Every structure is written in structure tokens, then in C-alpha cells.
Amino acid sequence: MRTLPLTLAAALAATLLLTACDDGKTGDDAKNADPANGSACAIGDLGVEVGAGAAPAAGDTGNVTVTLTNQGAQCTLKGFPSVDLAAEDSTTSVSPEEGAKAQPLTLGKGGTTSFTITYVRGETGSAKSLAVRKASFTLPGAPEDAHDLTWSYGEVARRDGSDSGGAAEASVSGFESSGD
Secondary structure (H helix, E strand, O other): OOHHHHHHHHHHHHHHHHHHHOOOOOHHHHHHOEOOOEEEOOHHHEEEEEEEEOOOOOOOEEEEEEEEEEOOOOEEEOOOOEEEEEOOOOEEEEEEOOOOOOOOEEEOOOOEEEEEEEEEEOOOOOOOEEOOOEEEEEEOOEEEEEEEEEOOOOOEEEOOOOOOOOOEOEEEOOOEEEOO
């Protein structure tokens, strides 16, 4: 008679212990999860707004600021956004700003952040410019989930001034905190 309550208590304890170990995350969710800060942010959970201070003439510097608003569960950004500039016949990747350091940033629901693409405007029709038509970006931890932006800010100068194949004279900032 005394062994039944002990057996039942042991079974109950084992069940509770196993249940406590299951965090409900599997596969990619578990790989991208950060127990303290949530999982990696996904484009599909973020609202995207673009504001630009377009460069008025060749040789001038312009800025395209992308603001992201979290519409889902708490998530974390660790690293830099990956940005590509696409022309009709080529695509070039944009490097992080020189000396910039990526800081992890946690976004709660409704939280916002932004990053800036800084570029030098190229001369229209010049072989030393890249006729950008689209900018595409992905977030760290979600490289397969791209968001495209129509580029209407003029051609972008090539970094090395070459007639073809040179990287764009552009850089991308890290994620910046926006308000509280």
C-alpha cells in the first residue's frame, strides 16, 4: 500500500521535470533563439518605411534610411543588415561603415530601429557609375528572407572609379535604437 503513493509521486516528478525541459522550440527556431532576448527578427514580422535624403548631384553624398517596426513577438538583431544594390546587368554588396561595430538590439512588439545606406551619387550614364534600380536587404539570422526597395535616388558612383565591375561607393550603418 505504501509503494503506490511513492511510485505515483516519482512518476509525477519525472513528468514535471521532462515538461520543464521542453521550451517549445525546434529546428531553426532553436538555433536562432537567444533565451535572454528572443529569436532573430524576421522581415515578415516587421513594418518597413523608407526615408531618403537623396544626393542632388554627381559627387554628392546621399542617405537612405530604412526604419523597421516590430509587429510580432520580441526579437533580436545581432549584426549588420546585408544590403545589395542591383542594376540591370550587375549586383554589388554594400559593406558596413568603416569602423562600425554591430551591437545586439532587442525589439519588443511595437519597437523600432533603423539603419542607413550612405552613397555617393554617380554621373548619369557614366561607365563609372552603377545605374541602381533596386536595393535589397536581409536581416542577420534570416538571410533567405529579403525585402526589396525601389531605388529612385540616382546612379551610384563606383568605388574605384573603374568603368565596370567596381563596387558601389556606398556603406550601411548598424541598427540604431529609435526612441523608447
